[in-house]
Amino acid sequence: MAWSEIITFTFVATLLVISPGPNGVLIAKTVPTSGRAAGFANVLGFITAFYLHGALSILGISLLLVQSAFAFTLIKYIGAAYLCWLGIKSLIAAFKGIAPATNIAPARHKRTLFKAYLEGLFTNALNPKVSMFYLAAFPQFITPGETALSTSFLLIFIHSTLNAIWFGLMVILFSGLTKFARNGNFQRWLKGVTGTVFIAFGIKLASFRP
Template structure:
């Protein structure tokens, strides 16, 4: 694979990463409420999920999701259910939002747990999105030759991951400026409500999506 193919793939991947989707909505919800560390945990969860999608695509397992209607149905319904669950959880959080004026040691520990939860949430939000695997299945044949090794394919996955890491890290840094607004109970309720509805919308759209 030459440099031209790599740069072309990165350009296509950049457009995919920058397009509106569940990852961006999750970052927009996490950072104002839980801070930069939780946001970066989301991002690293996204990155880890790319390698899962890449591995499945490289070894042909993702092809089963496209060729088997039953496998695709199960996978997309799992992803849809997870997105809808995040949305419902956000809506429930909107009704339970309370102002925290003074941080306590117990709250500090909870923040640490939230970072681990943020990584898992980011990972599953991305790994259960069949559109990523479908993108790899469509892109790999165009940018890889028969003689290329799996390591070359992983180079594309790494390039995609780095684009994702840079874009969403910038988003985390920008959104961290409004973290203090989250101390306002009205803002917290509004943000949780909006992101909850959006996630439910993404989940519903995914549930209705058909394999191409």
């Protein structure tokens, strides 16, 4: 694989990573109430999901999802339902309200690292658009005669590393603002925005056509 192809893929993947999406919203919701470690657990879940989608793409299972209308629709609606479920939970928490004079104590709403990891994993694992990105990207950057397996995992590694860097920086940023972000009024506003965005992404995913 030539360096020009690696640089091109890195540029395309970077645009995908930094574009607004549910991953950034999940980080913004997790870090203020559960801490930096939980945010990094979210990121680890993201990366695991990327390798899962990459493995499925390499093995050809994702191709079945694209070719089978039923399989694609099933995975798509499961992912959309999960995003909408997260959104509804956040909106309920926002409408319940938090007294202006109170602050959210970290321990009251703290996620375990495993739960934070699962949230990051499922947010991406149930999104068939990740597999479709790999299915579209792999053939473009694999030179005939190369070992498709090693080249594909190189591309997955690049994509995962970009995600780790970008969202890792986001975790550090939000952890630095934790004292302000734990304010009750800010949390209510954040939960409302988070819920709205997650539901919007869920509806967008449900209406997505390959």
